[in-house]
């Protein structure tokens with residue numbers, strides 16, 4: 716049965732805590748972030764966390780109950796059944812998971828996930844009414860980013876209907892886990908191209924930037940976009956900088972304030 720979720724907010728500021736976050740830290744992450752967001756005037760519905768699957772109920776009951784969005788880092792490509800160790804899409808939806816990542820370079824590189832597997836994960840996610848968070852980007856600095864992201868979107872999303880919305884996270888693999896993000900001008904150019912590419916899907920698509928994003932990254936992209944709102948992402952997708960709740964809230968306030976001026 717497809718779960719009905721509210722439409723995705725216009726601005727999305729989030730983090731995948733990968734496997735950094737333990738249960739104790741996860742328990743305090745939500746209340747700290749919610750308090751900081753409230754103090755900064757940021758709508759928590761525009762913020763999300765994709766924790767390890769085992770932490771989803773805990774974050775749903777804390778951060779989610781306070782208005783934040785909870786996502787997942789991965790989903791089984793298989794339906795519920797004899798698939799030991801897998802977490803199925805219907806289970807994630809039942810737990811209140813709003814969005815599910817697919818195609819992250821770490822999953823492709825370390826767990827040999829192919830376009831076929833990723834496209835199945837996108838499909839099973841969308842079928843449950845959750846939003847796929849499709850991670851795209853060129854592998855090597857200097858490669859054509861626009862060619863790479865176009866090919867990946869075609870291969871893993873194609874014509875899949877996404878009733879719960881679609882999030883596309885531009886994360887060049889070479890900029891993940893580094894000391895600084897990709898150059899702001901480069902990000903702005905790829906975001907503009909992604910919006911053109913995804914325009915036929917209407918306004919249910921959100922485009923984010925991830926890859927060593929940190930305080931100041933979104934400001935730099937917005938400046939590089941030179942008043943072209945199409946080149947400014949709808950938010951950022953943090954990794955390391957989101958694990959610490961203070962750092963997460965700081966970036967959320969930065970992005971929120973810029974987006975508030977941009978979106979009328």
Ligand SMILES: O=C(CO)COP(=O)(O)O
Pocket residue numbers: 731819886890891892893925926927928952953954955956
């Ligand atoms: O992979 C990321 C988010 O999906 C980003 O990770 P880092 O910000 O730690 O580079």
